[in-house]
Amino acid sequence: MMKQLLICLALFGFVNAAFAEELMTFRSELNQVRYQSLIKELRCPKCQNQNLADSNSGISVDLRQQVHNMIETGKTDQEIVDYMVARYGTFVLYRPQNTPATFLLWYGPFILLSGGVVLFVVVLTKNRRRSCK
């Protein structure tokens, strides 16, 4: 029973790995790692919330192929990302760029957090003063 379960689980892992994956050959292990991380960070422009690695839409297949080609022809990661942004906009980035437009996105949580800390300290000191009286 246990053994069968383990086999099932192992096969399930195999199915997952095979999902949305074309047969691709890479010139080096490093290139393959770069490919995997790039298609995880780039968003499918057709889908609302999937990265290139998870999507099977036609455009994702094409873009994965494009990423593969660019890696194999010696383009840097930055060049590949710039290429995608030039065509599909910053929408394709799962990690937003640090620009004035995304200031609140990056620093908003910290601003809110420091506001909360200030409020906390104010309330605390007020209460202490009251209890001292």
Place this chain on the structure above:
Amino acid sequence: MRRIVLFLPFLVFLVLGVVFYFLLGKDTQYMPSALIGQPVPSFQLVTLEGEQVKQTSDLPKGSYLINFWGTWCPSCHVEHPYLMTLAEQGVTIVGIDYKDQQAAAMQWLRDKGNPYTLVLMDELGQFGLDMGVTGAPETFVINAEGKIAYRLQGVLNAQSWQVIKAYL
């Protein structure tokens, strides 16, 4: 002071209410093209008849539409009659046969009529990639200066034409 603080949640509610109200009914799928304001990317594509290689300089002068279509695309069937209507009204449309078979595409134009002044084949989808296309049909408005002015994802019909017209 205390009183005002008590009203804070209500104020937050009001602000959020106004924001959400204005977002109601907006198309969340709408994505402006990253190429707005830029010239058409350079290309070298073969005409559908397979006889000539065309490049950017062969594109029409003045304003026109670039329409990505394919015989494999169901929405393109829906869109086609309206493209015919536009062509009759004198709108210049360049067709890009996107990731398609030549024979099937030629048959399609014979059966349904050809609304395009020029049809180019993008078999591998490379030009589509350069234009930031995510599927078919997609229609780009190119203004008189040769710059991309608007991109429509989805079917071009009487309703979307009202928006597009203004960019021509």
